[in-house]
Amino acid sequence: MGAGAGSEPRRRTASDQVHAVLLEAAQSVLDREGLANVTVRAVAREAGVAPMGVYNRFGNKEGLLLALAVRALDDLAGAVAVDGSLDAEERFRQGCVAYRDFALAHPQRYALIFGGGGPVAQTGSGASVYGHAAFEVLIELVEGLLDRESLKRYAGSAEAAQLVWTAIHGAVHLELGGIGQVSGPHDIYERLIDLLVRGLR
Amino acid sequence: MGAGAGSEPRRRTASDQVHAVLLEAAQSVLDREGLANVTVRAVAREAGVAPMGVYNRFGNKEGLLLALAVRALDDLAGAVAVDGSLDAEERFRQGCVAYRDFALAHPQRYALIFGGGGPVAQTGSGASVYGHAAFEVLIELVEGLLDRESLKRYAGSAEAAQLVWTAIHGAVHLELGGIGQVSGPHDIYERLIDLLVRGLR
Numbered sequence: 001m002g003a004g005a006g007s008e009p010r011r012r013t014a015s016d017q018v019h020a021v022l023l024e025a026a027q028s029v030l031d032r033e034g035l036a037n038v039t040v041r042a043v044a045r046e047a048g049v050a051p052m053g054v055y056n057r058f059g060n061k062e063g064l065l066l067a068l069a070v071r072a073l074d075d076l077a078g079a080v081a082v083d084g085s086l087d088a089e090e091r092f093r094q095g096c097v098a099y100r101d102f103a104l105a106h107p108q109r110y111a112l113i114f115g116g117g118g119p120v121a122q123t124g125s126g127a128s129v130y131g132h133a134a135f136e137v138l139i140e141l142v143e144g145l146l147d148r149e150s151l152k153r154y155a156g157s158a159e160a161a162q163l164v165w166t167a168i169h170g171a172v173h174l175e176l177g178g179i180g181q182v183s184g185p186h187d188i189y190e191r192l193i194d195l196l197v198r199g200l201r
Numbered sequence: 202m203g204a205g206a207g208s209e210p211r212r213r214t215a216s217d218q219v220h221a222v223l224l225e226a227a228q229s230v231l232d233r234e235g236l237a238n239v240t241v242r243a244v245a246r247e248a249g250v251a252p253m254g255v256y257n258r259f260g261n262k263e264g265l266l267l268a269l270a271v272r273a274l275d276d277l278a279g280a281v282a283v284d285g286s287l288d289a290e291e292r293f294r295q296g297c298v299a300y301r302d303f304a305l306a307h308p309q310r311y312a313l314i315f316g317g318g319g320p321v322a323q324t325g326s327g328a329s330v331y332g333h334a335a336f337e338v339l340i341e342l343v344e345g346l347l348d349r350e351s352l353k354r355y356a357g358s359a360e361a362a363q364l365v366w367t368a369i370h371g372a373v374h375l376e377l378g379g380i381g382q383v384s385g386p387h388d389i390y391e392r393l394i395d396l397l398v399r400g401l402r
Binding site: 114115116131132135153154155158159161162163165166167168169170171173174176177178179180181182187188191192194195196197198199200 | 315316317332333336354355356359360362363364366367368369370371372374375377378379380381382383388389392393395396397398399400401
């Protein structure tokens with residue numbers, strides 16, 4: 001918005017590039033070694049810069065984790081935003097499947113954003129705002145599924161979306177934790193989506 | 202089973218009592234200071250015994266955590282097993298509410314058993330077996346809700362119970378983690394139970 005049609009895209013400055021390189025390094029450490037090992041020192045080593053270079057960009061470890069969480073939430077939102085040309089139920093189903101696929105492909109990123117106690121839990125933080133952007137995608141999928149009558153069951157479509165998030169998060173969290181009383185997490189997840197489609201409407 | 206109708210209950214030996222005292226001390230440390238601080242040393246201090254007294258009973262810290270998890274799962278099963286004289290839907294609802302109440306009252310115990318990475322995740326361990334006992338209570342609640350026709354949707358009532366567990370665990374885990382995009386976790390949980398009752402059948 002704001003920029004005229006003919007304007008050039010903003011060039012990435014050298015500063016932007018350093019930021020991106022450090023964040024990429026932090027994500028590599030997270031994916032490979034887990035949240036507990038994402039330290040300023042480890043990220044600096046991974047990127048081949050002095051620790052001060054990381055402090056200068058992100059302030060401290062918390063700032064670094066927040067930036068990582070924001071990026072992960074952004075990627076999750078992108079993953080869940082499925083093809084708009086499909087019918088509403090199919091879009092909802094594919095969005096739910098994409099949510100699980102993201103978590104299984106990036107378990108450390110998922111734990112960072114929704115493991116509890118991380119930067120996302122701090123209400124009002126940047127990550128909580130970005131989390132809302134990802135949530136908006138889910139709201140849209142749920143709105144496609146609900147007609148005016150079924151929508152009356154909820155305080156709003158955000159409430160219905162929260163229920164969906166609750167259920168799919170529970171499935172993914174138990175699966176990632178290796179806890180489950182019934183085998184076949186893929187089938188369980190499919191049955192859960194069926195249940196949500198029936199129960200939401 | 203096995204003991205005749207007139208037989209006396211087995212007397213608790215002094216050894217049983219020491220075991221119970223140590224476990225109670227471990228649970229106090231867990232509730233007060235969290236899982237990371239449940240060490241053999243801290244539990245021995247809490248109980249006023251030498252660390253060797255804890256090692257002698259539980260082998261090591263893992264053995265201690267397993268015993269704690271087994272106890273917590275047993276308590277959870279007891280909490281969720283609601284009054285059998287209620288009608289099936291009301292029993293199901295009350296069982297789900299009791300599950301959340303347990304988690305909110307004992308967040309550290311809940312994290313121990315279902316936080317992921319704990320002793321319950323190790324399949325075949327004692328805790329996984331005790332976890333199954335708690336799960337049986339949930340299966341029974343779900344079976345009350347399903348008729349022969351709706352049961353056909355699932356590979357069995359255990360699969361349907363797994364879906365319920367998935368959803369209520371997700372709600373509780375997000376609430377305990379302080380993550381949620383819609384306020385009012387109590388109302389959200391009530392709406393989730395409504396959704397499960399509709400969607401299961």
